[in-house]
Amino acid sequence: MTVLSVDDVHIGYGRGRRRVHAVRGATFEVAEGRACGIVGESGSGKSTLARAVAGLARVDAGRITVHGAPPAPRPGPGGVRMVFQDPVRSLNPRRRLLDIVAEPLRIAGTPAAAAREQAGRMMRDVGMDPDDFGARLPADISGGQAQRIAIARALAAEPSVLVADEPVSGLDISVQAGIVNLLHELTAGRATALLFISHDLSVVQTLCDQVVVVNGGRVEEQGDTADVFGRPATGYTRELVAAAPDF
Numbered sequence: 001m002t003v004l005s006v007d008d009v010h011i012g013y014g015r016g017r018r019r020v021h022a023v024r025g026a027t028f029e030v031a032e033g034r035a036c037g038i039v040g041e042s043g044s045g046k047s048t049l050a051r052a053v054a055g056l057a058r059v060d061a062g063r064i065t066v067h068g069a070p071p072a073p074r075p076g077p078g079g080v081r082m083v084f085q086d087p088v089r090s091l092n093p094r095r096r097l098l099d100i101v102a103e104p105l106r107i108a109g110t111p112a113a114a115a116r117e118q119a120g121r122m123m124r125d126v127g128m129d130p131d132d133f134g135a136r137l138p139a140d141i142s143g144g145q146a147q148r149i150a151i152a153r154a155l156a157a158e159p160s161v162l163v164a165d166e167p168v169s170g171l172d173i174s175v176q177a178g179i180v181n182l183l184h185e186l187t188a189g190r191a192t193a194l195l196f197i198s199h200d201l202s203v204v205q206t207l208c209d210q211v212v213v214v215n216g217g218r219v220e221e222q223g224d225t226a227d228v229f230g231r232p233a234t235g236y237t238r239e240l241v242a243a244a245p246d247f
């Protein structure tokens with residue numbers, strides 16, 4: 001079943017001669033439990049598209065829907081959550097980790113005691129023992145651990161779409177694979193569709209069922225990841241693949 005639908009979306013910044021047409025007619029769909037990668041050069045419009053899918057940016061033309069409704073940045077079914085590049089900055093520095101993970105459940109209407117219990121389970125799911133970490137503050141954990149907490153928070157209350165904009169590029173290489181595996185474990189075959197933005201084509205190849213290649217705000221090509229990377233249809237994608245290290 002299609003969860004996320006992006007239909008001929010245009011997004012620009014600024015006006016007049018300063019206007020930047022960042023996204024130019026993007027069209028793609030992502031089904032339940034599937035992972036879609038977005039790749040393209042720096043400035044090609046990936047983050048702009050990501051924010052619009054998360055309901056955090058205005059769309060100038062075209063339509064984005066999640067289960068048929070406009071995307072809303074909220075927890076729970078029908079909602080879209082985002083995981084960012086800088087996990088520590090995305091967590092409230094004054095709140096304890098268990099409360100951070102429990103917050104979206106509270107917003108989704110779960111009573112306090114049940115929300116804390118479920119947040120503890122989510123913390124275990126991401127490899128963070130709530131007995132050890134629940135009472136700590138974001139400043140008292142590593143970047144990789146903070147990203148685990150951000151993922152637990154984003155996936156608590158099972159949103160329909162998880163948008164991850166370069167979620168591992170700010171992390172030490174030694175912890176990147178663990179975070180990618182976690183995203184796979186917690187989304188593949190579940191209710192949540194994953195939109196994964198990355199410069200790392202080999203990670204996209206491992207994690208994503210499908211990929212959308214963007215170039216100057218336009219979708220250059222898209223399809224099954226193995227097909228697109230294995231037999232690129234355009235020179236732009238061929239160059240992207242050729243430039244990727246260890247690929």
Ligand SMILES: Nc1ncnc2c1ncn2[C@@H]1O[C@H](COP(=O)(O)OP(=O)(O)OP(=O)(O)O)[C@@H](O)[C@H]1O
Pocket residue numbers: 013014020022040041042043044045046047048049
């Ligand atoms: N707030 C903004 N105001 C004006 N222009 C912007 C703004 N944000 C992005 N842009 C421009 O829109 C275009 C797309 O930017 P975007 O951040 O979406 O690219 P990206 O593909 O995510 O790049 P990167 O790989 O470097 O993260 C770029 O030309 C950028 O300069």
Ligand SMILES: [Mg+2]
Pocket residue numbers: 046047048
């Ligand atoms: Mg970006």
